[in-house]
Amino acid sequence: GQQLNQSPQSMFIQEGEDVSMNCTSSSIFNTWLWYKQDPGEGPVLLIALYKAGELTSNGRLTAQFGITRKDSFLNISASIPSDVGIYFCAGQLGGYGNKLVFGTGTILRVKS
């Protein structure tokens, strides 16, 4: 089946530092999404990417859709304590109502 591997698995950074994480796939996707999950809650959409090469920002977050359509990265600038959580990438093939394939997750912890 389709596998999405995220790296790093976890990171422990100083408040104010920039963060970079990525997601690689064994197969191509037409849409890449990044979600954040806080403890006891559902995934919350951060950024959606629809075209290979696309670079999109949402506040301090920036994500890119890899040209090969098999990878994506997420950057967080100037991290703050509320950035703590698990970040999941998800890939989706084209077509309405298609399933999301989730990555393995990156756990972010921030030292204040």
Place this chain on the structure above:
Amino acid sequence: EPEVTQTPSHQVTQMGQEVILRCVPISNHLYFYWYRQILGQKVEFLVSFYNNEISEKSEIFDDQFSVERPDGSNFTLKIRSTKLEDSAMYFCASSQANQPQHFGDGTRLSIL
């Protein structure tokens, strides 16, 4: 902002019993989904639903599982003859055509 709501937040059930997990998708969304997340693992797709029928289902979604949209607002997941390994967080999601999926906060299912 409209959101997906799920009830109950926590369900404890004896092994072998049937459970029904309930979801109210965002009102103008047409595509509905169930996902599962075993503790500490990634989110896994179970089933998608559109126009009163299943669009796609994973190998996890066997005869033990069923979904229903009993009225214009609710979307339910029924699990028959529950097993210990069914213990997980179950997330409902919904979307408009070709738009990102939005998730509820999940139901924690504990099978004893």
